[in-house]
Amino acid sequence: xxxxxxxxxxxxxxxxxxxxxxxxxxxxxxxxxxxxxxxxxxxxxxxxxxxxxxxxxxxxxxxxxxxxxxxxxxxxxxxxxxxxxxxxxxxxxxxxxxxxxxxxxxxxxxxxxxxxxxxxxxxxxxxxxx
Numbered sequence: 001x002x003x004x005x006x007x008x009x010x011x012x013x014x015x016x017x018x019x020x021x022x023x024x025x026x027x028x029x030x031x032x033x034x035x036x037x038x039x040x041x042x043x044x045x046x047x048x049x050x051x052x053x054x055x056x057x058x059x060x061x062x063x064x065x066x067x068x069x070x071x072x073x074x075x076x077x078x079x080x081x082x083x084x085x086x087x088x089x090x091x092x093x094x095x096x097x098x099x100x101x102x103x104x105x106x107x108x109x110x111x112x113x114x115x116x117x118x119x120x121x122x123x124x125x126x127x128x129x130x
Contacts, residue, residue: 006107010115011098017120018054020087024125027051027089033075040070040078042093055119056091061099063109064092092116
């Protein structure tokens with residue numbers, strides 16, 4: 001199996017490691033799906049949340065949860081995958097422009113691609129004294 005050769009204009013894919021803070025409820029994002037298009041997307045991202053500071057953005061499509069491709073999974077299955085690891089999750093996501101670029105070039109998005117950018121939220125929460 002050979003490595004995928006990507007052009008220099010290939011957009012970044014983000015692997016966002018989100019860790020909950022003890023003084024914050026949840027990760028700070030909502031999952032969203034539409035009947036008209038397959039996949040699970042990020043809906044509202046709460047301002048100042050672990051999700052926002054880990055690099056997640058509204059409209060991102062989730063490709064993998066904790067290293068598992070979720071493209072054929074329903075909303076409930078994706079929620080279960082996110083909750084499977086207590087207090088943290090790793091989401092491989094693409095924004096709409098990157099998603100379209102990879103589809104147009106017929107490249108399967110996965111965490112092993114060289115364009116994956118690692119992101120994570122700060123722990124502990126910024127501005128909080130431990």
